[in-house]
Amino acid sequence: MAEHYDVLIVGGGIAGLSLASALAGKCSVALVEAEQELAYHTSSRSARQLIPSYGPPVVQELTVRTLELIAARDAELPAPVLTPRSFMLIGSEADVAAEASGSMQPITHAEALELCPALVPDAFAAAGLDTGSFGCDAPLLLADHRQRAVAAGLDIFTGARVHSAQRLGSGWEVGAGTEAFLAGVLVNAAGAWADELAVISGVEKLGLQPYRRTAAIAAVERPLPEQTPMVAAADNTFYFRREGDDVLISPSEHVSSGPEDARPRPGDVERLIGRLNQVTTFGITTVRRAWTGLRTEAADGVPVAGFDAEASGFYWLAGQGGYGFQTSSAMAELAADQILAGGSVSLAGGSPESRTAQALAATRWSIRR
Numbered sequence: 001m002a003e004h005y006d007v008l009i010v011g012g013g014i015a016g017l018s019l020a021s022a023l024a025g026k027c028s029v030a031l032v033e034a035e036q037e038l039a040y041h042t043s044s045r046s047a048r049q050l051i052p053s054y055g056p057p058v059v060q061e062l063t064v065r066t067l068e069l070i071a072a073r074d075a076e077l078p079a080p081v082l083t084p085r086s087f088m089l090i091g092s093e094a095d096v097a098a099e100a101s102g103s104m105q106p107i108t109h110a111e112a113l114e115l116c117p118a119l120v121p122d123a124f125a126a127a128g129l130d131t132g133s134f135g136c137d138a139p140l141l142l143a144d145h146r147q148r149a150v151a152a153g154l155d156i157f158t159g160a161r162v163h164s165a166q167r168l169g170s171g172w173e174v175g176a177g178t179e180a181f182l183a184g185v186l187v188n189a190a191g192a193w194a195d196e197l198a199v200i201s202g203v204e205k206l207g208l209q210p211y212r213r214t215a216a217i218a219a220v221e222r223p224l225p226e227q228t229p230m231v232a233a234a235d236n237t238f239y240f241r242r243e244g245d246d247v248l249i250s251p252s253e254h255v256s257s258g259p260e261d262a263r264p265r266p267g268d269v270e271r272l273i274g275r276l277n278q279v280t281t282f283g284i285t286t287v288r289r290a291w292t293g294l295r296t297e298a299a300d301g302v303p304v305a306g307f308d309a310e311a312s313g314f315y316w317l318a319g320q321g322g323y324g325f326q327t328s329s330a331m332a333e334l335a336a337d338q339i340l341a342g343g344s345v346s347l348a349g350g351s352p353e354s355r356t357a358q359a360l361a362a363t364r365w366s367i368r369r
Contacts, residue, residue: 002180005030005155007339008172010162010197011189012038014046014138015317017145018328019187022336025152030183032176034161034193039142041261042191042324045293047215047248048138049230049241050326051087053102053130058302058359059323060102065330067134073144081141085241087133088115090124091234099234100128116228123279129229135241136325162190165201172201172313185339187315192259192294194318203311206304206367208296208319210257214264215250216290217243218273221283238275246288249276254295262292297321300366302359305331306338309363315339316362334360 005028009016012033023029035041052063067082074080089096089104090112100106105128112127113119150156160177165186167173172186190197195205223245230241233252240249251272273284298304298319308314317335320327334357358364 002173002182003030003155004028005181005183007185007187008032008174008181008183009187009189010174010176011187011191011193011317012156012158013041013043013189013191014039014142014145014324014328015191015320015331016187016189017142017149018332019189019317019335020149020154021145021152022332023339024149024154026336026340028153029149030155030157030181031149032157032160032162032174032179032181034159036159038146038156038158042293042295043138043142045215045291046136046138046325047230047239047241047250048136048325049085049087049133050082050136051130051133053087053100053104053128053133054326055323056302057102058356059327061356062303062327062330063323065333066327067132069329069333070136070141077140077144079137079140081137081144083135083137085133085135086115086229087130088112088229088231089128089234090119090231091126092124093126095234096126096128102130103132104128104130116224116231118222118224118228118280118282119231120279120281133230138325141325162197162200165197167202167311167313170313185313185315187317187335187339189317191318192257192296194296194316196259198314201311201314203308203314206316206319206362207299208304210259210294210296212253212255212257212262212292213250213295213322214253214268214290214292215248216264216269216272217246217288218249218284219246219286219288221285222281224282238272240276240280247282247284249273249284251275257294259294262294264290264292295320295322298367300364302366303327303331304360304362304367305335306357306361306363331360
């Protein structure tokens with residue numbers, strides 16, 4: 001017998017879990033995840049930094065709102081999700097000017113070296129600083145969403161890959177693993193597999209493309225001071241930040257991929273170490289562990305949140321790219337409002353024609369590849 005729910009969410013990463021916590025208690029909700037554990041793929045491989053100056057304008061808007069929502073929740077938690085940690089961009093004058101936006105402010109070369117003494121002075125000419133950036137305890141945020149959602153009635157099914165989905169009457173009939181579901185709304189929060197879920201559901205895919213992004217935890221000869229900002233190259237060739245006495249490093253690659261359980265490719269981390277040992281003095285000695293995640297993007301680089309143009313009751317919550325955690329709470333707020341209203345509602349509960357809702361809509365013209 002099929003289980004009946006108002007909303008069925010496919011995908012147990014940060015997008016699906018944050019929406020589940022926003023919806024649970026207001027309607028009946030189930031979440032299905034193909035893996036045996038939640039947040040197995042990209043959500044467990046995050047850089048754990050929320051940067052208000054990072055991304056296009058609508059992403060920056062969503063980031064500010066997400067920070068507000070998480071900060072309000074932090075007041076109720078025994079340990080905070082957010083920890084202040086500035087974000088610094090370095091590079092040529094032209095590259096920094098091109099990439100700096102929003103709340104990022106230019107700083108002098110001397111100020112940049114004072115903030116991160118490990119930088120080789122000749123390795124960059126200009127810098128910008130976002131002091132409103134925060135480190136994010138991603139596991140704690142995921143666990144809090146899950147705990148709140150389950151306490152409010154969420155049912156979770158893991159090891160339940162969707163193998164069939166069709167529109168049936170006023171809802172969706174979905175087969176996932178050994179389970180069967182009937183739901184009024186089917187939410188596609190499947191990350192790199194979002195277009196695959198659309199095809200299974202008989203819905204036109206949006207051309208969402210996964211891209212590889214590798215990171216590693218490396219031991220260093222000279223640990224970074226505790227207050228060192230996260231540092232990124234304005235030409236998108238690397239970033240690093242303190243991770244205890246180690247450093248988290250990434251080559252910031254943007255290489256297309258199919259949906260998969262991604263792994264580092266030979267040479268990627270080794271080349272990055274060579275580069276960082278040229279532009280810093282912290283002295284990478286060994287790699288403790290390395291991983292690769294997939295950042296799935298729409299053609300215009302903006303996340304997707306909204307009902308499908310043709311398939312009634314099919315809701316897209318996908319294409320977050322590298323902005324998943326930093327937009328998650330705001331996108332969940334928007335999505336929950338739209339789903340509960342059965343149509344478009346703005347981020348702040350205003351006009352259905354809000355700029356935010358339009359920018360994220362699955363019906364926007366700029367999304368088709």
